[in-house]
Amino acid sequence: MATRRVGLWLIGAFGSIGSTVALGLASLKRGLASPVGMVTTLSEFQKLPLAHFEEIELGGHDLRPDDFTKILTDTHAAAGLYSLAQINACKEDLVSWQSNIRPGVLLPCEERIRTQGQDNWIQLVSSPLQAIQKIGEDLRDFKQKKQLDQIVVVNVSSTETQFPAQNCHARLADLNQALAKGEAVLPASSLYAYAALDAGFAYVNFTPSLGASIPALAELAEVRKTVHAGQDAKTGETLLKTVLAPMFAARHFKVLSWVGHNILGGGDGYVLDDPRNKQPKMQSKEHSVSSILGYKPQTHVSIEYIESMQNWKTAWDHIHFEGFLGTKMTMQFTWQGCDAMLAAPLVMDLARLSLYAQSKGEVGILKHLACFFKSPIGVTEHDFFQQFEMLKDHLGV
Amino acid sequence: MATRRVGLWLIGAFGSIGSTVALGLASLKRGLASPVGMVTTLSEFQKLPLAHFEEIELGGHDLRPDDFTKILTDTHAAAGLYSLAQINACKEDLVSWQSNIRPGVLLPCEERIRTQGQDNWIQLVSSPLQAIQKIGEDLRDFKQKKQLDQIVVVNVSSTETQFPAQNCHARLADLNQALAKGEAVLPASSLYAYAALDAGFAYVNFTPSLGASIPALAELAEVRKTVHAGQDAKTGETLLKTVLAPMFAARHFKVLSWVGHNILGGGDGYVLDDPRNKQPKMQSKEHSVSSILGYKPQTHVSIEYIESMQNWKTAWDHIHFEGFLGTKMTMQFTWQGCDAMLAAPLVMDLARLSLYAQSKGEVGILKHLACFFKSPIGVTEHDFFQQFEMLKDHLGV
């Protein structure tokens, strides 16, 4: 068998997740890192013919030009993450992959994000259709130039402001008609998703942004016989909620209130500091507990940007519950995690599993990937362990 | 169908768990409490013909004479638990059940426990065989006097000091021979277990004490065609360990160390303050994490008696784990629970499920009850959710 070549295309490639994926992938290829935090390297998944690390070529879009080595080195200096030795050893890939990064396509509705971009780099487009076209060209060029068998596009960019639902989201024909008229009926994330699916590539929405989470784009995926998954990766506090809530349910405790406060720094935190960008994330974090318990305790979630936290996130959750004979008890937890390090291995998991699904001829929403997401499209199960069983059952492992 | 009558016999009936079971059962019968914290009242278990609350008669042994109403009222005054209105409303049952409590049988090897007993109440026995005989008589009297169809004996007494393994524990014939010679080859908990199983009654070991956890007693259960389960109920910190460790495993995190500190007051805390009594509990708490992860991180568990905590227990756990690219992260939790309130509903669950198993003709160790125990006899699975699936699968719910 000739060597397989696959492309992992990151929307927001120069962000902290994107650059960690770049370093991680390059390190794994070289045997310089162990795949801790990657689900698909657990022993039970070993027998699946998933893409090997050395078969993956990295590319992507970003709204600002940047330099992987510099990003990683700066973060090392500021926050102590990564190892300089590893960065140096991986320089060849980092430089090579960097040359695959294409300017992002900008529509005028994302002000806060724009302030981080640079006007002479971004591809300004006059209409949504033109955006889709340009993104599609970038993806096809990547495939051809690197002679890739498959491509998976993963959105790891900053969270968008909430985009209002449109009637035309319901059906592909209506969506196409509205786009043909130049109407602003899709946010940027969905334009990228459209372009990826339209070109027949797999698409994964790692963020709370809209992406492919509308019926019209699910239809497009069916038409183009490709796959997609999302939305909003479950990396920290929400992961714990979907692990702990099932215990409260199984032991028949009555959860009275569940309060979660998140503080985080870094670029992700900065964008979330704008209430319009924070809203989709908050909603995504809120519903899992009620869904698992089967009733709605009082819940409260906050996300605050605290600059000194840099790449770290601390969540404090306070769970107030009633036990036997009306006795009120409390569980509290704090989770101190580095988001990029939690996210990057899951990006690679999702890329490998999406490509595998597509290669097996699956089409449409990959519901068996629900365990990776806060708001899994097309799935109502939020219990992490039930979702993990769904994954293993589907894969036959 | 004539009304079924079943007996719930508690070893250590006047302890905090025992008295909470008494109040709880009486309250549930009267519709004065909701069965929060009871697994068997979850909707999926409703279709099973488990014993109804009003079908259950309470009895037990204790090393000291006492008064349910007084115990409950004193605890209310000191620690704010229970409601006086509920205690008053349940007085009839509390007084009636109290008259079923028989003096415990004392062997001279349990000094610390003895200081809590009273010499003119306890049944002093001269040999282990005599102890077994007297306990058996008490149980059979209870069955006859109350015209019970079935009895389940649940050990909710204080943790014993660790009892050394004996060669005769391996086979029933050898055990019987040693007992016939008057040899001190069994701790008190196992004498009660012997008596219960020998009389054909179900037996549940809610504590870390030895109880029926030796091959010879498993053999006795087979011979007498009865059932038993244990050991050491999973109510708080260990429950959380067996809920969280599977998440660390499923996400391929590398747990570096898991430290758990428990502080508690009350009678249970007082007895555990003696290192000899603490040891079995510590061991029971230690192994679950390694078993689930498949490797052994550094673990440390402490249990300390802090008088001011009264009936409450606080656990602080610090979990240090490695994520992607060697990044160390931390999860901490504090669990503030009232042990008696966590334990009492599980005692009733175990009683109902054991009686049901026996009535269906099951014999021997009830492995499907593993989710209730820290050290489930005959089961190597420690993952709480896997254990919960085992329970539901076995019961067909």
Added chain:
Amino acid sequence: MATRRVGLWLIGAFGSIGSTVALGLASLKRGLASPVGMVTTLSEFQKLPLAHFEEIELGGHDLRPDDFTKILTDTHAAAGLYSLAQINACKEDLVSWQSNIRPGVLLPCEERIRTQGQDNWIQLVSSPLQAIQKIGEDLRDFKQKKQLDQIVVVNVSSTETQFPAQNCHARLADLNQALAKGEAVLPASSLYAYAALDAGFAYVNFTPSLGASIPALAELAEVRKTVHAGQDAKTGETLLKTVLAPMFAARHFKVLSWVGHNILGGGDGYVLDDPRNKQPKMQSKEHSVSSILGYKPQTHVSIEYIESMQNWKTAWDHIHFEGFLGTKMTMQFTWQGCDAMLAAPLVMDLARLSLYAQSKGEVGILKHLACFFKSPIGVTEHDFFQQFEMLKDHLGV
């Protein structure tokens, strides 16, 4: 010496603080409670001729009619606070003091509070001046009827919405002129403060509401030769901030960020759930850290109403600081306190100390009481221990 008789008049007497003061005072008089939590009963303050518990008569205003015994009994049933035995033993005082509670005076600007009141109880007034007059009459009636030597008025009512600054707040003459014109230049809390000071009584503002914290009312206190203190009692999270921040300063740590999240239930929580009422409290909580450190780290404070918490408040604070060689370290604390129980003893402390100050001929702001307040009027020192030294120095203890 004839027995001294003093009056403690509580604005918001039927709230959780007010009713706890009533039970506490009655219990202390009878020797049924020990004065834990009261600063003025520390040994060093024993030599001061402060009002004895049995010399204090309780009265007050409230916007709703209520019953001390019922409030206390209900709270006991719902939240386990207080002892029924103590409530019963104190019934005589509770009933007697209850008859001293007068209907609150309502202006139409306090909607949320109004929903808790009752229209046939409250004293509706047509102008601010009329309100002041009616309040003054109630106070003078109390003094005369109970033959009191002194009265101290303490505002323990719910937090008002923030009241905008007015030009006429600067000078008493201007304020009087505006009031004479019927202008709504004062919030309710300040009308009560005006009435108290105008009648020559001591006034303490236990809340973040405006109260006497404007120059015109300070002037009134001087004119009437009486004393006042405030504002916003320091009972929990802010107390800890003013205890811990001095340590970070003294050890020359660089505090990078200080995040504090508060969750609480009860009536206080309910009113604070309205952002307009929350704002003054938030401001009062924010500034102490910066003031003590001498620079402004990033700070964030939230207060959320969580119904299940009832009378309890939990604060979680996350302090991120830099140590030597740029090393970032973290301190976190959780404080689980019952606000009424923390506040009530301080109300009695402030009453005793204000009456004592007035009896010694002091006039104006009682700056030496700064250690009791989040926003001490006229004092820039926020370090709790410096404030405590100020108290002891002033009192010569």
Added chain:
Amino acid sequence: MATRRVGLWLIGAFGSIGSTVALGLASLKRGLASPVGMVTTLSEFQKLPLAHFEEIELGGHDLRPDDFTKILTDTHAAAGLYSLAQINACKEDLVSWQSNIRPGVLLPCEERIRTQGQDNWIQLVSSPLQAIQKIGEDLRDFKQKKQLDQIVVVNVSSTETQFPAQNCHARLADLNQALAKGEAVLPASSLYAYAALDAGFAYVNFTPSLGASIPALAELAEVRKTVHAGQDAKTGETLLKTVLAPMFAARHFKVLSWVGHNILGGGDGYVLDDPRNKQPKMQSKEHSVSSILGYKPQTHVSIEYIESMQNWKTAWDHIHFEGFLGTKMTMQFTWQGCDAMLAAPLVMDLARLSLYAQSKGEVGILKHLACFFKSPIGVTEHDFFQQFEMLKDHLGV
């Protein structure tokens, strides 16, 4: 004025504190670090003529040969501490100071420590007197070779096992007599202290080891007209205890129990894993709370070596206290600090302040340095802020 030259001699120079002092001092000299965490660089201390960073020469003893640059680089790689750029920039000093480090003197009573040493490096001595003599020679050589005006010896070595009290500790004459007989009446830490004081140098005991904390050595300091201070630096959990306990006292709360659990890695943790070495540290941590409160709540302290923590220490404290009307409340904190980074700046503070005291003609125990120690010799005050006032008062700042 000719440039002053002072020597800072570290017992245990190659430990984590010692190497951090070396890097810190070299960085401060070059303006590459800011003196965060150093008390003596607070603005109020600026006017004192304390030794400048560039006036300090570093030397010391250690039981193993080592290399500052290597130690620091290894720790950077393993635990992310320090900056490689800073280490490189300071190389000249690090190499130069390293050549001042002399082999430690070993007596056969410190087994666990010995396993870390190297037999061809250490100075084996046959008697305590010989040890004192050799240490003294090393110190005097240092002074002469580097032409130093003053020397301060600071013990930053691992904690010794507890050394039993001896009759001869009471008076210098008796001690000298016992030493002359070759009796093992002093632990290693006290031999170093003897040598330092006997040579007229200042001595600071940063550890819980015995050091100079016996009357006979206090007498020696008086005779030689030199100064000393100790013992056991207050860097983390105990610092917080002595900050928080005064608040509980000032607010008249009744502390019921105070539980503190410490987990730490690194060399310090390793040595403390031996119960004999842990004991002095535990005792030093226990008494401060009772001393401040004036009564003895139940206390419990644990220190556990958790390898994965490396240079970090996490303390979890659970403070259970009673408020008004018997209401039990709880405060918990976690402190996540890097011990070497907390300790190193205090070592420099203590060095500067001891040298200053000696230069001003002070003699004997430096009681005004109490705020730096868990068990301040000759001082009963444990309240951190009272101690800090003592420091400022004594220095007139």
